[in-house]
Amino acid sequence: MKERGGEQKKQQGIGERFQEETKYYPDRMGGHFLDWEHMPERYKSYPNAASRIKLPEAKFSENADLWNVILKRRSVRRYAPELTLSMDILSALLWASQGITAEAGDFQFRTVPSAGALYPIETYLMARAVDGLEQGIYHFRPYAFDLEFIKPGDFSQSLAQAALGQNMVANAQVTFLWTAIVERSKWKYRQRAYRYIYLDAGHIAQNLYLAGTAAGLGICGIGALYDEAVNSLLGVDGIEETVLYMASAGWPAKPGS
Numbered sequence: 050m051k052e053r054g055g056e057q058k059k060q061q062g063i064g065e066r067f068q069e070e071t072k073y074y075p076d077r078m079g080g081h082f083l084d085w086e087h088m089p090e091r092y093k094s095y096p097n098a099a100s101r102i103k104l105p106e107a108k109f110s111e112n113a114d115l116w117n118v119i120l121k122r123r124s125v126r127r128y129a130p131e132l133t134l135s136m137d138i139l140s141a142l143l144w145a146s147q148g149i150t151a152e153a154g155d156f157q158f159r160t161v162p163s164a165g166a167l168y169p170i171e172t173y174l175m176a177r178a179v180d181g182l183e184q185g186i187y188h189f190r191p192y193a194f195d196l197e198f199i200k201p202g203d204f205s206q207s208l209a210q211a212a213l214g215q216n217m218v219a220n221a222q223v224t225f226l227w228t229a230i231v232e233r234s235k236w237k238y239r240q241r242a243y244r245y246i247y248l249d250a251g252h253i254a255q256n257l258y259l260a261g262t263a264a265g266l267g268i269c270g271i272g273a274l275y276d277e278a279v280n281s282l283l284g285v286d287g288i289e290e291t292v293l294y295m296a297s298a299g300w301p302a303k304p305g306s
């Protein structure tokens with residue numbers, strides 16, 4: 050950036066510093082020691098969850114052609130609030146975004162890629178109108194393929210407020226909330242982990258977009274959110290585990306309605 054007096058000066062905002070200090074350079078790589086004894090837990094679970102709901106096996110729309118789905122994918126922000134979402138479709142969305150598709154020894158691989166196969170992202174749902182689900186906040190466990198009910202209540206308005214007042218969250222049948230348990234990735238990648246957690250979240254969201262489009266739903270990614278309001282709704286500390294991204298999912302409103 051040109052400074053007054055014509056002097057070229059590097060920008061010093063947090064973003065530029067972050068980008069610079071997390072770059073890999075051939076001469077700055079250091080040793081790569083992995084402390085296997087202290088590898089963080091790969092899965093989170095809530096022992097005190099009010100209940101656990103086993104998800105039905107994910108079924109797929111057989112006539113959803115990938116190229117057509119990619120062509121049709123759009124962010125949809127207007128939903129028909131009176132409709133409900135079936136557990137079958139919810140199950141397919143969760144599977145597409147975080148389902149386990151292969152095992153190799155101790156490792157499980159998922160529908161989405163993840164740096165180092167470390168899967169730092171946790172999925173929560175704010176269920177507003179899902180058949181068979183009481184309204185509230187749920188935590189998804191990929192290996193058990195179930196939902197842990199962690200907070201009852203209708204949070205559609207408060208979560209919409211936490212998304213800077215974006216009304217789509219109040220009308221969506223369900224909103225996905227993605228946090229990162231940073232240490233899972235930091236254990237291996239140190240500060241560069243802060244790049245990878247966002248990349249992981251992007252992959253997950255794109256699979257949700259595509260699966261939602263295939264099912265006829267409207268999805269909208271949401272990066273504009275008051276972080277601490279969402280963290281506190283989920284009961285996470287914002288440091289060890291922190292929200293990164295959300296996405297609303299709902300039946301599109303009829304044009305002109």
Ligand SMILES: Cc1cc2nc3c(=O)[nH]c(=O)nc-3n(C[C@H](O)[C@H](O)[C@H](O)COP(=O)(O)O)c2cc1C
Pocket residue numbers: 122123124125126215269270271272273274
């Ligand atoms: C990281 C990210 C954050 C986003 N945050 C929001 C958001 O907070 N609110 C919103 O209405 N759309 C949000 N979007 C959706 C974009 O506005 C949308 O993808 C863009 O306008 C292109 O339109 P399309 O998705 O229909 O192709 C976000 C998308 C991404 C990838």
